[in-house]
Amino acid sequence: MNLALRLTDRKRESIVQAAIAEFRDNGFEVTSMDRIAARAEVSKRTVYNHFPSKEELFSEMLQRLWTRATAQPDASYRPDVPLRDQLRELLGAKMKTLGDSNFIDLARVAIGATIHSPERAQAWVNRLNEREEAFTVWVRSAQQDGRLKAVEPGFAASQIHALLKAFAFWPQVTLNEPLLTAEEQLPVVESALDLFLCWYEIKTAPVKA
Template identity: 50%
Template sequence: MSDQPSPTRLTDRKRDAILQAAIGEFRQHGFNGTSMDRVAAAAEVSKRTVYNHFPSKEDLFEAILLLMWERSQSPEEQQYEATQPLRPQLLALLGHKMRLLNDASFIDLSRVAMADMMHTPERARAIATKLAAKEEGLPRWLHAAQQGGRLRPSMDVPYAAQQLQGMVKAFAFWPQLAMGQPPLTPAQQQQVLADAVDMFLGLYAVPAG
């Protein structure tokens, strides 16, 4: 996971310590094997402090997934540039997504989430809905490019966004999650991104001229 500025307020430092400790506990022991007592001990805070920040283990796990998603994002969202070629813009936009998919901690925690989903699918759906709601950058970019006449007017933006991300996840997420394959090398990441973007634009881009 990428480095973040150290929190300055004591309460923020404690919250950050809890999150970091919980990441290790969930990765090592899974959802059911992790307790708030374990997290408190690992974070070197009282259990009351843990509950003050996170009312339940479910809230704590959700906060971790959202934190990891936020850390994968660019500080400045990629904006659609009408005068620039589409391909490098899409590559840059998907590159930020690749950072998260290539994060070993995120993969491990995704396995925890998948295992928990089998027992409590309603909680998994709630987390997935919140993560999906944050995935606004790509649909917004696609819509702007479509409005600018550079992507086909018949394109269904939500479907196309899911389609494009699915091509990337087919190589950079699901094999690692389900089959334990190693993370992609930088060269492999670039190839996956380039091929996905090229296939996507081949289908949806409006021919020049």
């Protein structure tokens, strides 16, 4: 990669970071390309060279949010592993995302910007819902293996994710509460597992000798 290209990439990144900061501090409607350029310490022309409009910048920000949200370990169902162990691994990865300050900042900006645009809000919510599709597939596989009760898989997936978000997403995004520490995350995950498995797991009778 040549020096000019690296410089271009650095400028683009500084513009994106400046946009995120401006959206966070002032909201989507108030933020202007002039303010973004000033914060990034580049010319307005440079901003427009990278992003033709504020909407394009916002789309870039949502893409980053989406990328962070979709980072996850293998979510394949494993018939030879206890359900609780598999779920703990999946929820642990989810909590790692929810404990990322950059992710929370992006989510806060995105939600704030979508308040005045139902269409934009719906598109964002739809993409986050797609993020949980891997867990939905896991639930369906466990059902087919006879280990979870029959229920609409997407409904069950939304339930367990909501149990985490009630403590590790919405308070931070809407009320600016601090991120949960690793110690604080643990009981949230374990209690979510208790509730989910208590209701949905099919208990098999012990085999008599």
